[in-house]
Amino acid sequence: MSAGGDKILVAQGGGPTAVINQSLVGVALEARRFAQVAHVYGARHGVRGIIDEDFVDLSQETSHNLELVANTPSSALGSTRDKPDVRYCQEIFKVLQAHQIGHFLYIGGNDSSDTVRIVSLEAQKAGYPLRCLHIPKTIDNDLVGNDHTPGFPSAARFVAQAFAGANLDNAALPGVYVGVVMGRHAGFLTAASVLGKKFPDDGPHLVYLPERTFVLAQFLAEVKEVYARFGRCVIAVSEGIHDASGTPIASLLAKNLEHDAHGNVQLSGNGALADLLCEEIKSQLKIKRVRGDTFGYLQRSFSGCVSDVDQREAREVGEKAVQFALRGAGDGSVAIQRTGAYAVDYALLPLDAVAGKTRVMEDAFITPNGTGVTDAFHAYLRPLLGAGLPDAFRLRHHPVAKLLHPGR
Amino acid sequence: MSAGGDKILVAQGGGPTAVINQSLVGVALEARRFAQVAHVYGARHGVRGIIDEDFVDLSQETSHNLELVANTPSSALGSTRDKPDVRYCQEIFKVLQAHQIGHFLYIGGNDSSDTVRIVSLEAQKAGYPLRCLHIPKTIDNDLVGNDHTPGFPSAARFVAQAFAGANLDNAALPGVYVGVVMGRHAGFLTAASVLGKKFPDDGPHLVYLPERTFVLAQFLAEVKEVYARFGRCVIAVSEGIHDASGTPIASLLAKNLEHDAHGNVQLSGNGALADLLCEEIKSQLKIKRVRGDTFGYLQRSFSGCVSDVDQREAREVGEKAVQFALRGAGDGSVAIQRTGAYAVDYALLPLDAVAGKTRVMEDAFITPNGTGVTDAFHAYLRPLLGAGLPDAFRLRHHPVAKLLHPGR
Structure with a gap:
């Protein structure tokens, strides 16, 4: 979008998970495949870091270190508990404009998806061409429209x-x-x-x-x-x-x-x-x-208890978000959908189908x-x-006859 | 000792650990190498199971299932918080006599080692040929005379x-x-x-x-x-x-x-x-x-967080207890001693050098x-x-210049 090439901004919100860095690294590495992407910025501590213009340039990371960070639990960029209202989202939008960000990708749960929804509306109102994508994450597994959520x-x-x-x-x-x-x-x-x-x-x-x-x-x-x-x-x-x-x-x-x-x-x-x-x-x-x-x-x-299925899917939702953003699929929330026993595919849901809604157990x-x-x-x-879940074994019962109190 | 061959009784006391079944299985499998051993009995729920004559015959277990039980955390025989006094130990001794037990092996911490000490004294007083061995176990690592204790x-x-x-x-x-x-x-x-x-x-x-x-x-x-x-x-x-x-x-x-x-x-x-x-x-x-x-x-x-070094050593203290018992080393407490960086050997300490004493951090x-x-x-x-401890990696810091508030 900008003369020097597209800029993607990615951030992590809410409670950390064991695999949230897989999604971050999925974004950073997948973006490298697109020639039009000049930079992937990361905001430190979620939306708070956007307001503060506290960005790091993930394009300067080695792919080797990114792979190691992907396997490290908790949010490598830092997170926040800030729940932006419309005014806060307007501030976010101002910063995105100033840095000529063309794609805003936010990894988080319900609150984060609502932030993405409001920022998307602000951009539309301003006629600013911003692609806004929500990448799912929550150990609570309470996002609607998802078979399950990365981290859970x-x-x-x-x-x-x-x-x-x-x-x-x-x-x-x-x-x-x-x-x-x-x-x-x-x-x-x-x-x-x-x-x-x-x-x-x-x-x-x-x-x-x-x-x-x-x-x-x-x-x-x-x-x-x-x-x-x-x-x-x-x-x-x-x-x-x-x-x-x-x-x-x-x-x-x-x-x-x-x-x-x-x-x-x-x-x-x-x-x-x-x-x-x-x-x-x-x-x-x-x-x-x-x-x-x-x-x-x-x-x-x-640190050290993770599902390999979760790792893989958390990586893929990050990759898919970049693909949806750069191939013109529009704004939305990436969702995991089960297609087999066991297989998944990824869909892009409208932001207002996910934002602010809570799924409970069926x-x-x-x-x-x-x-x-x-x-x-x-x-x-x-x-x-995933694989390698510990299994528990018991001694089989071979009782020995009592001698002192046989009747007991 | 008895006409039908030697009988070993093994039990587990105090708080469970991730590797206490390694010691149990070390005893059961090592005993199979000695032709004079007719049976290895296990008492259910520690000394309580001895008083109740609640024994199972570990000689009827398959070695395959024993290996699987060894890798299962917590005490497969069950445990107890009973802290036997002299009278309780006399009851224990009566049951051991009735079943013609020649070797009593108790896996546990401080309290368990004291039980072994008292039972050993009772046997000596009665002139009954009983080998009494304490096998160390405690996550607290507070047994004296040990470099460290299995489970810790x-x-x-x-x-x-x-x-x-x-x-x-x-x-x-x-x-x-x-x-x-x-x-x-x-x-x-x-x-x-x-x-x-x-x-x-x-x-x-x-x-x-x-x-x-x-x-x-x-x-x-x-x-x-x-x-x-x-x-x-x-x-x-x-x-x-x-x-x-x-x-x-x-x-x-x-x-x-x-x-x-x-x-x-x-x-x-x-x-x-x-x-x-x-x-x-x-x-x-x-x-x-x-x-x-x-x-x-x-x-x-x-379930699923264990040190391979701990597994190996917990197995060995069980094996060594059987060797000490059957090769006539006398009564005592098996102790881990560090001989290299990193290597260990096992010693048999006098029971009163370990029983009832508490080690704290040097x-x-x-x-x-x-x-x-x-x-x-x-x-x-x-x-x-042990091996495979998770390692944590960070993004390296590549800050992006602030545009809206460069001075901040």
Whole structure:
């Protein structure tokens, strides 16, 4: 577009994932194949870096280093939690104009897609020829129009492996184990906890999702039943569980303590929910060994737990974004669509079909009792987790006859 | 010993590790090489299973399945938290006599080694020819006489990878991150957090160990200083941090909230310490983005994060225990001793040299200011973590000139 050749600007927004740099590198390397592209700029810390004109020139990177960065988790350009409104997007647009950017590619979730949508509208209003593309990324898997989103499969793999280990630990030292998983509105990541199950008595035995109303009395009855049956119970809980009115369960339980138990302590993004649920189980069910973990940041940034399928697809959405942008497909959001078992293709969706919308788990993925997932969900998720998932083996049972107390 | 051939009894005690089944399988397979061994029994759930005569016959396992179980984390026989006193050990001894067990091999930490010591004394008193061997295992790395203990390297690898990821996440979305790591008395596992550092500004920037007194005001000053320097701060904290009187910091901070903040909520084995430290940082330093994680059970049972060095050594301590037992080396505790950089050999230590004693981090491993570890610790730990540790790469900095506000 500009006299010196096209300029592409790419940025990363929202929470980091294990594969978000694959998309970044997909953009940077694919752009090198187009003779008309003079520069690929990267904005540091997302839209914040655009406002601040904090750009780096990715065209000066070696392809070798880019490949190594692609395999490094978290956002190499830095990220931001800024959620631009129209005015903020106008500021973005001013900077893009000043630098004669012809293509704006933003890697992110819901909020990022909405930013791309507004910037696209501003450019249209100004009659400025800007191609605006949203590249999907979120461990929550909550973008509509996508079979799944890059970043989710690797986070799901972490959660599955974590619960596979927690289940083995719980079998060795029986008790109740509560693991709290990310996902305020969509339960996909919490549901992934069951993918490491193998034997019929393996946990997690109960799964609580934000798609269903959480009723404490019912929860306690379900834990009691599983504990009576197996002598132990492993539970996966979404951080987003809430009552019928939508009030977070952590707030309700804190009130149950009859004083402002947590004072200034915030009730999300910390260990409160796991601890409060463990207290309820201990005090109401009189079970002694009850332990809770909050997976926190480990599930999205752990270095060394990644799905090869996720890596490949995250790379491809970046590549496809450049192809769509430079071959005149118009503005839009790149989406993953499943075409086989297992194969995918990429589509370009209108920005307003994706922006600001939230996908939650389909009913067909949740068992009727609401505390488990269906075979359809297993079939949906398993291919995404990739190769080399750890497998658990048991000693077979060859009992030895008792000599001192044969009747026991 | 018995007419039908020797009988070995093996059991697993205390917290599971990623490689404790390697030791179990080392015992079971090595015993097959000795013609005089008729049976290898496994007690289910440690000493509890001995009292209950809850034995399985490992001689009926296929070597193929044993190899698969060896690669599965957590205790395949089950474990126990029972800490036997003399009377309990007398009960153990009665069962061993009844089943004509000639060799008792117990895989565990400090408490387990003490059990082996008492059972050994009971057998001597009774004039019963019983070989008693302790096989080391603990993620805390706190057994004296050992260069390190099986299970620690894999847990250390998890902690190093977790902090490597948390550091990248924190660099992308700057703020303060607190990760709380297991280890009540010994800080080895917390110190392992630094092994994923690569660039000079990488976190963890501060490490707080139970070997040093924790002073809140000093902690806050140190966090403030790092935050001012890097615009972010990653902190590794041992769950065992305490004040000069030995009082756990979680208890002190809970009191600071001016009401009995946590009610019945216990202050260890949950997310309280991380949450309370985060509250202090937010309220005292006025830093907005402060996040805490408690690694909890993930660090000892995560399925799919293991050191190959740890696997190999855990297998060998099991094999060596059988060799020591059957070749008449006497009772004792198998210990790992470093003989090269990197190579090890195995010794048999007297039981009372190990039992009931706790090793903590040597002063040479801790920096004089108490908030970091020395090169000597890096050199000590790195070879234990094994092959294929993830490496992190960065974009190199190629800034683009600002056009709208060149002066900024």
